[in-house]
Amino acid sequence: MNVPGLPAERRAEFDAELRRRLFRGGIAAVAWIVLVIIFSGFTTSLIVSTAIILALYAVPWDWLRHGKWVVPAVAIVLAILYPYYRDELYEVPIFGPFPSVDTAVTMTIYIMMAIGLNIVVGYAGLLDLGYVAFYAMGAYTAAWFASPHFAESVGGVHVGSVGVSPEAEGFHVSIWVVLIVAAIFTSVVGVLIGLPTLRLRGDYLAIVTLGFGEIMPQIARNGDNLFGTGFNLTNGAQGINPIDPPGFGATISGWTGLPEDYLSFNASFLGRELGGIEVFYWTALALLLFTVFCSVRLRDSRLGRAWIAIREDETAAAAMGVPLMRTKTWAYAAGAFFGGIAGAYYASFKSGTFPDDFFFNISVFILCMVILGGMGNVWGVIVGGGFLAYLNQEGLGNIGAEINETFGTNIDVPLYQYGIFGAILVLVMLFKPEGLIPSARRKAEFEEGAVAEETLYDVRGAPE
């Protein structure tokens, strides 16, 4: 058999690598299958899913022509089909069943936020402890432009009616417009926060962002009577709800068959009843793909290389002519952009936004995703973000139930979620500061050993 894109003389090398990986992966796969069968019993899905992962791992796809697209393409297909085969999947020991589609939506949105934060923290090396402020801006933008909230305070205003009844008062702008508005608005806020503060370095910047992150929810909480003017901007502690469900509106829906609004959506496709939640999931997935694409392209762009230069050595970057302020401000704007999209979409998914959703804890939670996965590496951040968001939504509850059942205890594990995330932060920083999946660039730096050792996150061997 001829392997496409591989010179004949590397064929032996390819085969050796294939055998090596097959051997290692095969042992892991068999161990995994045995483990799952012992703990939760045999299903066909166990064999099939393990075989797919083994195939993705064992063949050195990168060596082949167009091979580097295989793993992402299969991952995307698997992600898109997830609602179809989720119910067939086996139970993982300790963790319990695979996440529900509902949880998967939340995971996807959190991954988007983590990728946005990764631009600021991972690429540009600016520690942002107030990322939740951007998330809040996005969520409130969605709440302002797609809800009945302003029906009274702006005096019977009536703009748009996508997905709601045509007589509904207030702003009801289409979610797709709202997402763009939220992203742009949030980037502007990011720039406004960044302009005065990005002159500061390191930990001072972290504290200032933390300050903004604390101020923002307080404005949300007290915004029902903004500065004593009586203007109800945020509806105070009750938050704004309901927010319109996403949808394409009656007109487009009539032409294309796309859902008019997600909540009331109901259809049958490929032999499965589809409800709103699947459409929410696919939309989130599309937004995530967009985010990943932008993030990767940004990283490889001139701007992205400037970010990495600043991360690795700010002084040297400045000496080489990288405009520090402008480059950092762009990092803020880009990070805020995705935070805004994610926030707006999450608000419309939950159909509400509340000031108590925007505590410092959330900033640390998202930071934890970035650090666990590997600062600066999009794929690592996806894994870290997905895993932690899953733990937060379902995992900890399942694990807690499992522990209580096994040991007869009565511990409320999800109550201690932030202690667990804190422990993850400490452990990763102490033992694997580059994260579980370090970026390829950093790996290459290590392998070649030709690049200067002192980078922002390099914990070993950096001089004082």
Add this chain to the structure above:
Amino acid sequence: MATQARRLPFPTLAGRLPDYIVPAIGILLVVLLVVWLGVNLIKTPSDFYRLFLIGLTNGAIYGLVALGYSLVYGILELINFAHGDVFMLGGMLVATMVSSFGLAGESGLYLWMMILLMLAIVMAFCAVINTTIELVAYRRLRHAPRLAPLITAIGMSFILQNIGLVWKGARPTSVDSILPKGEVFTIGGVTYTWDKFIVLLFTVPVLFLLILLVQRTRQGKAMRATAQDRDAAAMMGINVNRTISFTFFLAGALAGSAALLYALYITNIRYDEGFRLGLIAFTAAVVGGIGNLPGAVLGGLVIAMIESFNNGLSWATPGSDWTQSIIFALLIVILVFRPEGLLGERTPEGG
């Protein structure tokens, strides 16, 4: 990179602001503040005095916590996020001790002896926790880039909060009120009671002892040398590790003493209170000039006064809803325009 300017058109602060703008705005703000306080003093004098005394007391506690931030930052340039949570654990220990020693209703010499005993225990407790944190979480990262220990500190803070949560649960733990409530002096019809006065009575000598320790003793000299240049200090025969441990021990002891005063004076403590108070105390340390010991106490007083007046005054006051925002806004303004703080010296960090 020359093309970058054209490729990334972006608004920046057009040049630098003229030199006189920042001091002018600062003076204007101070004048407005004085006017605001003056009008309030004339309108409601008794409120003003009452709030002033509350601010004085809280300021002393904030100052004690802020001293811990300042000491650690001075020597390691690390914002020890976990400091406030060490304080919180100390407060919980005090709550436990007060109830298990059965101190409610006691008075006289026995009470004071027991309070001193509790002070010693809680100071040792917090000092040991703080030193352990340094040993476990920060020492390995001594040579790491500065953001690594900062992230670890946030993680430690969350861990300690959850230890408090496991220990005492999510509801506030009340502490039996044992301090005497007798009158010390009366000003403008407002009585200053002993339970508040004790806080001041404690903080002032602690500050002087601390300054004496840092300025006059061998250990203090070692601390200052380590703060200036760790490698050079090590070459001069200073045991850098021990000096840093000692600094954390000292900071922890201060947090412990603040925890005792806070628990006895406020009479309740909750697992997340340490983090909130820690942020305020850190702001105080920054306002006063981080690394500067009298500055930390001054900053504590300033912050506590702002908090107290904003919570209680009636004329043109934003009110308690906005207190936290005002404090953090002050933090941001100070960091951006005067990163060296009120009493500190300019550092390269200010940019």
